[in-house]
Amino acid sequence: MVRRAMTLIVAAVLLVGLTVAALAVPVPYVVASPGLALNTLGELDGEEVIQVEGRPVYEHDGALSMVTVQYAGGPDSRMNLFTALSAWVSPSQAVLPEEAIFPPDTSAEEVSQTQAAQMDRSQDAAVAAALGELGIDYETAAVIHTVSEDHPAHGLLSPGDVVVEVDGEPVADKDEVVAAVKDRTPGDPVRFLVERDGEKQEVEVATVGSENGDPVVGVTVETDMTFPFEVEISVGRVGGPSAGMMFALGIMDRLDPEGLTGGHRIAGTGTIDPEGNVGGVSGVPQKMVSAEREGAEYFLVAEESCDQTFESAVTGRIEVVRVATLHEAVEALEAIREGDTDALPRC
Structure with a gap:
């Protein structure tokens, strides 16, 4: 009996030890948690989030808050199984495969650099979208960004070239250049009028077929x-x-004498392009939690992301409004200001 008892005790100790060891093993997962909620109409570290120079600006009550997700884990700081399991049962966290945030063969520093570049582009797009919605003109130009070494444009076009015309037709942005080049058969030449170092010159470049059969010259614009x-x-x-969407709304609020919020606290998430189209994003459940913790009354979300929302994040007092464009977001804010919210589009 003593030997059997000792055997059971040793087995139990080993089982506990193995369980503890297993829980401490690093795992390739990332935990997404509610992150920062930042009022774009307010300040960060004593500095206004949105600063405008060269145009009259206005300050209003209310909030137009961007909300974020914070991530724990990754290839450089993997969490253990216990932490992942704890997050799995948390109502405000999500456990994701590591590659969802950190693509294979990509370092955490490279991911950070990519996200910083995306932020810069989203801010430019937000300014463009806000000015477009306000009817304020701005200038655009199509600029060559990269040139592929194994395509016809190599040695003829250079990064930094401003494309002025394609086959004699003026172009003002990336889309117009792409459309002009695609309007031909692979093998046909394209005549580019470019501005380089302050001088204009014409360059003829042959086209080749891409993997999907479209004609290309080997540049990105x-x-x-x-x-x-x-x-x-x-x-x-x-x-x-x-x-992006919340930046655009924040810029509009700063430029509008009347303001957009009517004193209400609004949060939201969604990308923006210069034409004002609002795109879907990930991490919406965590962002809803951040929004409610910030005291937001309404949460604007891209129509594409409606399937990520849920009825109540923390207090159940936040209303979710879906938008597909910046104009729709502005219309929703107008309805909120006027107290006419019955017809707001909801997810």
């Missing part, structure tokens, strides 16, 4: 935007494109 006044957005180390 970006739209460079020049605004009639300066807009600076400061959000610290936050990265990614998902605050």
